[in-house]
Amino acid sequence: MASLTHPNLVILSGAGLSAESGVATFRGTDGLWEGHRIEDVATPEAFVRTPELVQHFYNLRRVALKTVEPNAAHHALVRLENAWPGGFLHVTQNVDDLNERVGAKRLLHMHGQLKKVRCVWCRTVLDWESPVTVDTPCPECGRTGKLRPDIVWFGEMPYYIDEIMRALETVDIFLCIGTSGVVYPAAGFVRLAAEHGCQRLIEVNLKPTGITSHFTEERHGPASIEVPRLVDELLAESMRI
Ligand code: NAD
Numbered sequence: 403m404a405s406l407t408h409p410n411l412v413i414l415s416g417a418g419l420s421a422e423s424g425v426a427t428f429r430g431t432d433g434l435w436e437g438h439r440i441e442d443v444a445t446p447e448a449f450v451r452t453p454e455l456v457q458h459f460y461n462l463r464r465v466a467l468k469t470v471e472p473n474a475a476h477h478a479l480v481r482l483e484n485a486w487p488g489g490f491l492h493v494t495q496n497v498d499d500l501n502e503r504v505g506a507k508r509l510l511h512m513h514g515q516l517k518k519v520r521c522v523w524c525r526t527v528l529d530w531e532s533p534v535t536v537d538t539p540c541p542e543c544g545r546t547g548k549l550r551p552d553i554v555w556f557g558e559m560p561y562y563i564d565e566i567m568r569a570l571e572t573v574d575i576f577l578c579i580g581t582s583g584v585v586y587p588a589a590g591f592v593r594l595a596a597e598h599g600c601q602r603l604i605e606v607n608l609k610p611t612g613i614t615s616h617f618t619e620e621r622h623g624p625a626s627i628e629v630p631r632l633v634d635e636l637l638a639e640s641m642r643i
Pocket of ligand 1: 415416417418419420421422425426427428429435495496497498513579580581582583584585606607608609611623624625626
């Protein structure tokens with residue numbers, strides 16, 4: 403654990419953080435992601451079976467990013483990052499770019515990013531804005547049919563796990579925003595933080611989740627209201643320490 407004057411903060415965010423910006427969550431009322439079953443668009447098997455459908459799905463998600471804006475919760479988190487006196491790490495499961503658009507720096511996309519593609523042949527990761535088809539050549543190695551969305555699909559290993567695990571070993575305040583707590587390993591981070599001695603575990607969500615019992619504080623309500631309020635509280639407390 404860090405010194406009391408410089409508490410280490412780790413944030414885990416999920417689709418609920420961006421919901422009020424107009425980015426659909428995974429498990430809405432129908433349990434689908436933008437009308438698709440997860441197995442059809444977010445697994446390596448789906449990409450082998452129907453690459454056209456998978457590419458089309460992520461092409462649409464990438465284009466849709468142009469129509470959304472960060473909300474008050476994204477802005478509040480970057481205010482927290484800039485003013486926090488201790489260690490700070492924001493781990494997001496989100497694949498959108500709304501946090502970086504407001505200036506987030508200490509941010510890890512553990513499930514990848516919509517605006518990147520990866521060549522499965524030469525392994526190059528590239529910034530990408532335009533649609534990808536099964537015929538798009540990799541600009542690096544020239545092979546066609548090898549570019550895939552740089553998204554971590556179900557059954558694949560999330561990015562930055564070692565870095566995240568190290569941060570959880572010394573976290574003093576763990577804040578979880580807008581995640582359903584059913585996608586592992588992210589859903590297990592709150593328990594790991596507690597096992598490492600973190601005594602302040604805060605969940606922000608519209609409603610209780612399957613992992614709520616592991617938290618020491620719950621804030622129920624929209625992230626655009628609850629996150630700015632919580633950030634004000636945390637920063638005020640940090641100034642009193
Ligand atoms: P999820 O869709 O499974 O759960 C969303 C959670 O957010 C729910 O618990 C819901 O109650 C809560 N929520 C919804 N609106 C909220 C609001 N306004 N304020 C606070 N909470 C709100 O999302 P997940 O747990 O992040 O897991 C889904 C996976 O889907 C992730 O791996 C992610 O990569 C992917 N995904 C990403 C995006 C994105 O990038 N914005 C969107 C959809 C899915």
